[in-house]
Amino acid sequence: MAELLRVQGLVKRFGALRATDEASFEVLEGEVHALIGPNGAGKTTLIHQIAGSLRPDGGCIRFRGQDLAPFDMAARVQAGLVRSHQITSVFPRCSVLDNLVLAVQTRRGGARQWWQARRTQIVVMAEAEALAQKVGLSSQLERAAGSLSHAEQRQLEIGLALAAKPRLLLLDEPMAGMGPDESEHMLELLQLLRLNMTLLLVEHDMDAVFRLATRISVLVGGRVIASGTPEHIRAHAGVREAYLGDEMPAAEDAA
Numbered sequence: 359m360a361e362l363l364r365v366q367g368l369v370k371r372f373g374a375l376r377a378t379d380e381a382s383f384e385v386l387e388g389e390v391h392a393l394i395g396p397n398g399a400g401k402t403t404l405i406h407q408i409a410g411s412l413r414p415d416g417g418c419i420r421f422r423g424q425d426l427a428p429f430d431m432a433a434r435v436q437a438g439l440v441r442s443h444q445i446t447s448v449f450p451r452c453s454v455l456d457n458l459v460l461a462v463q464t465r466r467g468g469a470r471q472w473w474q475a476r477r478t479q480i481v482v483m484a485e486a487e488a489l490a491q492k493v494g495l496s497s498q499l500e501r502a503a504g505s506l507s508h509a510e511q512r513q514l515e516i517g518l519a520l521a522a523k524p525r526l527l528l529l530d531e532p533m534a535g536m537g538p539d540e541s542e543h544m545l546e547l548l549q550l551l552r553l554n555m556t557l558l559l560v561e562h563d564m565d566a567v568f569r570l571a572t573r574i575s576v577l578v579g580g581r582v583i584a585s586g587t588p589e590h591i592r593a594h595a596g597v598r599e600a601y602l603g604d605e606m607p608a609a610e611d612a613a
């Protein structure tokens with residue numbers, strides 16, 4: 359598999375703290391790559407730097423071979439590097455469908471498109487409806503986004519991210535705050551998305567991580583201490599030590 363994203367020697371300081379401390383790993387095209395690590399390991403800080411909302415103090419991030427340093431967040435989205443619930447925020451008073459229509463219009467050229475031909479409107483509407491169906495919100499099209507449940511809002515955020523046609527989708531704790539059934543739905547949605555794009559996700563739910571990920575990188579104290587297949591990570595002594603053996607699913611739990 360070809361390399362899609364390379365993080366090399368990345369450093370981010372907050373005062374004396376090195377939240378990202380020479381972190382290095384790569385994401386290959388077509389994989390589901392999970393970034394795991396104990397609380398405060400620097401996972402979110404790393405995702406922010408990849409998405410472009412935080413500027414690194416050192417090191418380099420390459421996407422499809424290109425140094426991302428000169429790219430702002432919008433340019434990264436255009437290049438196919440999209441973080442769920444970052445660029446396109448949910449408008450709570452607008453319907454699910456209107457939110458998706460706006461996201462599709464934004465990708466197609468924003469304000470210019472307000473005076474678009476009827477034929478174009480039909481195309482945009484069809485794409486928005488298809489996105490709603492993909493993320494499981496077809497029956498909620500007319501509901502105000504703000505009245506959706508927590509899980510449905512996460513689904514909508516993913517739909518909005520998909521409107522940008524990502525090549526690499528970044529997801530920060532997609533299962534956070536969900537019950538078992540909702541998590542299972544989200545897992546099914548992510549299984550569907552992996553067929554068409556590469557996923558990089560931060561997730562604390564280890565069962566979900568080990569069911570979904572094709573490769574895993576483990577961040578401890580801002581450094582990647584291990585990167586590899588779930589089997590490799592499960593057997594890694596340093597990883598088990600970092601987790602005190604608590605959360606790592608045992609080999610017999612493997613999917």
Ligand SMILES: Nc1ncnc2c1ncn2[C@@H]1O[C@H](COP(=O)(O)OP(=O)(O)OP(=O)(O)O)[C@@H](O)[C@H]1O
Pocket residue numbers: 372375377395396397398399400401402403404
């Ligand atoms: N804006 C900030 N200013 C100062 N310190 C910060 C800032 N953002 C994060 N940190 C610190 O950087 C370290 C890494 O935080 P980060 O949120 O990236 O970790 P995490 O692995 O995502 O944690 P969790 O799993 O608990 O969400 C922590 O010690 C945190 O307190």
